[in-house]
Amino acid sequence: MKRAIALSFALLMTAGALAGCNTMQGAGEDVERGGQAVQDAAD
Secondary structure (H helix, E strand, C coil): CHHHHHHHHHHHHHHHHHHHHHHHHHHHHHHHHHHHHHHHHHC
């Protein structure tokens, strides 16, 4: 029983870490687009 709980916990932590990476990647892309818009407006 303890092994099943530990495995479930490890899977949840892995899924959370992967979701966090995707979120940060999306935020980085949004910031990049914003910077590009400012740069285009300055030209």
